[in-house]
Amino acid sequence: MKKNGSTKITGILGYPIEHTASPCMHNAAFKALKLDWEYIPFEVKPQQLKLAIKSIMSLGMQGVNVTIPHKKAVVPFLDELSDEAEFIGAVNTIVRKGNKLIGYNTDGEGFIKALEEEKISLAGKNVLVLGAGGAANGIIYQLLLGGAKRITIANRTIEKAKALGKHFKGKGNIEILPLDNSLKSAIKDADILINTTSLGMKDADVLLVDKNSLPKSLEAVVDIIYNPPETKLLRIAKKKGIKTMNGLSMLLHQGALSFELWTGKKAPIEVMRKALCQQFKM
Ligand SMILES: NC(=O)c1ccc[n+]([C@@H]2O[C@H](COP(=O)([O-])OP(=O)(O)OC[C@H]3O[C@@H](n4cnc5c(N)ncnc54)[C@H](OP(=O)(O)O)[C@@H]3O)[C@@H](O)[C@H]2O)c1
Incomplete structure (x- = not known):
């Protein structure tokens, strides 16, 4: 007013x-x-x-x-x-x-500031990004600026992931995956897992990754959803002792x-x- x-x-x-x-x-x-x-x-x-x-x-x-x-x-x-x-x-x-x-x-830079606050560093890291929408676009832009070694984009609609990968061509090492079994080995190789999809806003939502495939060696699991404050993905990661961060x-x-x-x-x-x-x- x-x-x-x-x-x-x-x-x-x-x-x-x-x-x-x-x-x-x-x-x-x-x-x-x-x-x-x-x-x-x-x-x-x-x-x-x-x-x-x-x-x-x-x-x-x-x-x-x-x-x-x-x-x-x-x-x-x-x-x-x-x-x-x-x-x-x-x-x-x-x-x-x-x-x-x-x-x-400011979405991507805001995300990086949030990572910094949690002392999650990017330089030389393999980052697995779930989702290829607007939020993923801004976040990947900043992940590359932050020195991530490799970024794997996995998305339900593979064409969107491919288009996003093409958009970043020449800017860094980007790999594209469908949301299927091939995710298992990508998770094993990842240092940081980031969910940028809207999946997880309802607790009943399915998990995009098999809970048994989340290795304890992951440095961090991040979900950009903030409501609920703890998605199923974050809950499972936390139980395994992995550092977690929500989208707040x-x-x-x-x-x-x-x-x-x-x-x-x-x-x-x-x-x-x-x-x-x-x-x-x-
Ligand atoms: N914390 C923050 O400050 C902040 C900032 C921005 C956004 N967000 C949150 O981030 C989320 C994504 O936002 P956005 O702007 O990127 O939206 P968007 O452009 O519409 O993209 C949505 C993404 O979610 C995927 N997706 C949606 N439903 C799915 C399902 N049932 N199974 C698998 N994948 C599914 C989409 O896959 P397809 O390509 O296959 O459709 C796409 O990759 C929202 O929840 C939003 O609230 C948070």
């Missing part, structure tokens, strides 16, 4: 949007830094996206986050893209600079990076983390 004429407005555009956790962390951060800013969720149907983007300029907003299903669709409506958003072809943060709208993608810290850090792009101020990470944990009752 705009409180007075000088309140600066940001928010998030998505459809649906009622379950977004972003407003709590951003509004907590504005309050902590005594910034007269407000973060508002906006339900924007795909056919209204162009108009909604124009409104950032016409209403004088500072910028917005963009979430499902608009991350790719928003690209043609922007004036400039950062390097990572251009390469990935998807945007999760828009910043208004003067009369220009600039698109960024990625959500936090991608948000903190957006906050810094808008405000130019260092994000109060612990304030934002507390707000998120309260939201998810953790």
Whole structure:
């Protein structure tokens, strides 16, 4: 809610949007830094996206986050893209600079910051990535920058995995696998396993990997899902004594990076983390 004429407005555009956790962390951060800013969720149907983007300029907003299903669709409506958003072809943060709208993608960098926080290093590692959607794209971009030795992408729809592999051609050592028995040997060779699929949001969801094939030698198993906080995959890995990480810290850090792009101020990470944990009752 705009409180007075000088309140600066940001928010998030998505459809649906009622379950977004972003407003709590951003509004907590504005309050902590005594910034007269407000973060508002906006339900924007795909056919209204162009108009909604124009409104950032016409209403004088500072910028917005963009979430499902608009991350790719928003690209043609922007004036400039950062390097990572251009390469990935998807945007999760828009910043208004003067009369220009600039698109960024903080998802992958947020993921790397979350790994760093858990002291999970990438240099020289074999990483098995389950999924080949938008999140995988941003994460793989950063895994390669972080020095991963080999990345194996395994996806239900093999054509999508192949297309993603082609996209990264020449950027690193990438291998493509279907989600079948060939995964077993890929898991044996992996140092880090990352689930970037939406599978696991319901406990009844099937596991993409055979639980007996998860070797105790894995350095870490990461699931970018944060609700539930512990997916079946993470539960099994934890029981085997493997280090685990869910997606909450990625959500936090991608948000903190957006906050810094808008405000130019260092994000109060612990304030934002507390707000998120309260939201998810953790
Ligand atoms: N923690 C965070 O900050 C954060 C940030 C971004 C996304 N996420 C989460 O990451 C997940 C993926 O997001 P996204 O943007 O990448 O979505 P997306 O582009 O729609 O991709 C979805 C991926 O999940 C796979 N998948 C979906 N249902 C499946 C099933 N039943 N069996 C096997 N694979 C299945 C898809 O495989 P196909 O190609 O075969 O369809 C695809 O690889 C979502 O749960 C999202 O909430 C978390």
